[in-house]
Amino acid sequence: MSQKHQNRASRESQTHDKKARRQEWRPRRKLDAPPARDGFVQRWIRESMLGQEDRSNVASRIREGWELKRPEDLPDGWDFPTLESGKHAGVVYSDGLLLAEIPEEIVEERNDYYERKNADAQNALDNTMFNEMRGDARYVKYDPQRDTRVTFGKK
Numbered sequence: 001m002s003q004k005h006q007n008r009a010s011r012e013s014q015t016h017d018k019k020a021r022r023q024e025w026r027p028r029r030k031l032d033a034p035p036a037r038d039g040f041v042q043r044w045i046r047e048s049m050l051g052q053e054d055r056s057n058v059a060s061r062i063r064e065g066w067e068l069k070r071p072e073d074l075p076d077g078w079d080f081p082t083l084e085s086g087k088h089a090g091v092v093y094s095d096g097l098l099l100a101e102i103p104e105e106i107v108e109e110r111n112d113y114y115e116r117k118n119a120d121a122q123n124a125l126d127n128t129m130f131n132e133m134r135g136d137a138r139y140v141k142y143d144p145q146r147d148t149r150v151t152f153g154k155k
Helices: 056-063 104-133
Strands: 040-046 095-104
Touching: 040 056, 056 095, 056 104, 095 104
Parallel strands: none
Antiparallel strands: 040 095
């Protein structure tokens, strides 16, 4: 073996300090957030708009089950500003938005609830239309079509 190859250390034995490496600059997205914990969904909740607090929006989201996140809840490497004063002091904050999370099962229950509500409203509309048309002498069978077609140009 030559002298050149005897002094080389294997690549696996070298340690790399992630903080020492320079990362390429890129614009920071305002709504960047760490990945949600397993079993949770997270989103930004409006706390203020045009400098005016939106307390009712935050309160209604908390009643739905959303929990506001604090910096200590975030994984290492994610630094966010926090509200300095007020009812939600110490909560992760970005341009009028608060970071919050909720268990996935609650999101699924909420989605199911609104799907049922939508189906009930659709059935009520269909029944109303059917009853109104049935009394008309020019009765035509009411058959709602629930599909969408997109066409371009002339046929």
